[in-house]
Amino acid sequence: MNMVVLVGRLTRDPSYNEVQSENGSHHIVSFYLAVPRNYGREVNYIKVTAFGKQADFAREYLRKGKRIAVAGELMTGSYKDKETGKIVYTTEVTANRLEFADGKDNGNSRQAPDSDADGFSSVPDGYADELPFR
Numbered sequence: 001m002n003m004v005v006l007v008g009r010l011t012r013d014p015s016y017n018e019v020q021s022e023n024g025s026h027h028i029v030s031f032y033l034a035v036p037r038n039y040g041r042e043v044n045y046i047k048v049t050a051f052g053k054q055a056d057f058a059r060e061y062l063r064k065g066k067r068i069a070v071a072g073e074l075m076t077g078s079y080k081d082k083e084t085g086k087i088v089y090t091t092e093v094t095a096n097r098l099e100f101a102d103g104k105d106n107g108n109s110r111q112a113p114d115s116d117a118d119g120f121s122s123v124p125d126g127y128a129d130e131l132p133f134r
Helices: 052-061
Strands: 004-010 015-021 024-036 043-051 067-080 087-100
Touching: 004 043, 015 052, 024 052, 043 052, 043 067, 052 087
Parallel strands: 043 087
Antiparallel strands: 004 024, 004 067, 015 024, 024 043, 067 087
8 A cells, every 4th residue: 555644834836837748738736845753853855746636726725834734645766867877766745635734724725626536534623733743
């Protein structure tokens, strides 16, 4: 099973791209999420990529500093650096679901449309402070 759930803050506004193919246009967004570790004051910076409706949601509503929850899959890859010739390994999360994690936002709290029924449910109001991760 490959399932990742992260809660953190965007390090900058998402980068949005529209790619054309023979099947039409595809929307892609990527951003880095600063996720605190469970110990100390250290932080992991994790690249997140989203497609389709999730990408459209991120483009419209996510901004630098916004605290969000991401559910998705861990993806790894590699490529050869053109300058050094060395193999560079990559790790990122492909988002299946994006949600605001700051709670109600003056009645503007939104959740990205589900791309598939994935079995995740939102954390009920008042329980976010009891979660072991923030």
